[in-house]
Amino acid sequence: MNYNLDYKELYNNFPSGYFCSLPDGTIVDSNKKFLDLTNYTREEVIDKKKITDFLSLGGKIYFENVYSPVLKLKGSIEEINFNFIKKGGAKFPVLVNSVEIKDKEGLHLYTQSAVLNISHRKRYEQELLIAKRKANDLSNELIAVNKELRSSSELILKQKLQLEEFNKYLENKNRQLSSFAHIVSHNLRAPVSNLLALSDLYSKITGLEDKDMIFSKVEIVIGHLNETLNELIESVKIQENKDIAHDSIVFDSVFNKTLEILHNQILDSKAEVTSNFSEVANVEYPKLYMESIMLNLLSNSIRYRSPNRIAKIHFYTEINNNEIMLTAKDNGLGIDLEKHGHKLFGLSNTFHNHPDSKGVGLFMTKIQIETIGGSITVESEVDKGSTFKIIFKKNI
């Protein structure tokens, strides 16, 4: 089909700029659109202007150092973004495609270039750049805020752990205080009411001999009271000495020392005392306390042995739940825990009608163990024996 296209007309009215330049850059022809874009007349451009005349310095540098070399090396170049200067000085962004036209011998005759106005696209690009910059700023801000939040959260967590630890410490302290108050009231009430009764009696009777007798009883009660008070003072000292130095304890050597101290009692009682510290041989613990704990447990077991059978007492260590545990087991009289369990570790409590009964030991033992952060528990059955279990340091 023949539409009788007028190529000259097509060239001139084509919706992008075209121009043709000599190897030295001089523009020798252009279409109308190029002249419209640059605001020049044909007479002002043709044979008068070079491409570089439409460029400011940044564009010229790029033209000379990149555009021209690449065009020479490849014969064509595409999508190069320049800012063209219009007549009057205003600038507008363009994309330029160029191709070198050569003769048969390869001699460069002229260059053809197409110029596309990209003002709208450029504006859009600028908006995108601004949006991107804003998004970057916002993102950086968020990152900073996030970092801050994370560090405060870490701080809060740390404080929470500290508080929890402190709370545990306080709870323990509270328990100790409450049990201490209980012990104090319990142990002071009996002698004090005793004293009140004696003083009441004292004021009522008249005989000198009777008064002397009552007074001597008062002295005995005061002596007990004094002893009780001294023990309480001692226990307060232990509780306050929480940071007492730890020593490297070898269970065997402390136990052997205990055997030496109780040598006579063991001989007299004919008790069979055995031990096995092979599973855990050492522990870090205050030496004084360890000696006191072992002495109390062993002397208790000897003291409360059954008269009906040979006493068998066994001490051993083991690891239980990652905690070092010392167990002292005997086949002695045992304790009725339902009846006496609640006051087992109290001050001056005795559970047996035994001539040597003196309850201080277990109270002190418990105070010492708990002060270091451990625990002592008991399992017992009347006439079967008792088993004391000591955990030196509880896991939190």
Add this chain to the structure above:
Amino acid sequence: MLKKILIRNNVTIQGTGSKSMFLVHGYGCDQNMWRFITPQFKEDYKIILIDLVGSGKSDENSYDYDKYNSLEGYANDIIEICDALNLKDVCFVGHSVSAMIGALVAIKRPALFEKLIMIGPSPRYINDANYFGGFSQNDIDDLMETLDSNYLGWSSAMAPVIMGNADRPELAVELEESFCQNNPKIASHFAKVTFLGDNRNDLKKLSTDTLIIQSKNDVIASIKVGQFVHDHIANSKFVLLETTGHCPHLSGPAQAIEAMKQYLV
């Protein structure tokens, strides 16, 4: 060490001659720009081509913004390459900014170069009271704006291909075919170092036998500037080519080769 340097500057060596010719491209391009020149010297020279760090296929990771904040950094690279390759009595050919880099090398190590060929040199692009460099303060302001606004060349459509290449090895083939493509951020820094620099005082210190090749129509380094270089280098010759543009070795390679050969005879 040698390998590291060769990779850093994408050093390529060709030719069978006994003498050495060391050619260095200028701002914006790479060693491809010598391809019309080198065939004419291959027989008489061992030809060493490099890409300045930050240009072409040099190791972009070696671009240290402090080191290359002056031409000294590039000059030291060239000295390192010459020493690593054990080059002596070199004929150094530097285009544009590399003409000045070559001058700095020759001042620092006069024994290294036998001859120095400067194509389109300029010791100072900006005009001042008693000097014509070609660029007015307005031009420079425009240039800075151009570099900062990222509007062309240095950020043209080609750039992302280069920038994204590290994790897209399949683009390597495409890059083989590419010329004069540079990381826009580095190109912008290099442009500032190149076009804001002032090496006029160095010219007097140069004693090496020098040829200045000047293109007749050069909007970057005009005849006046070339003449200034010639006037201030004691041992220099000046040749004007009937060529257009800042790269006569591309726009008029035959004339450039002729000028070089006459000088080197």
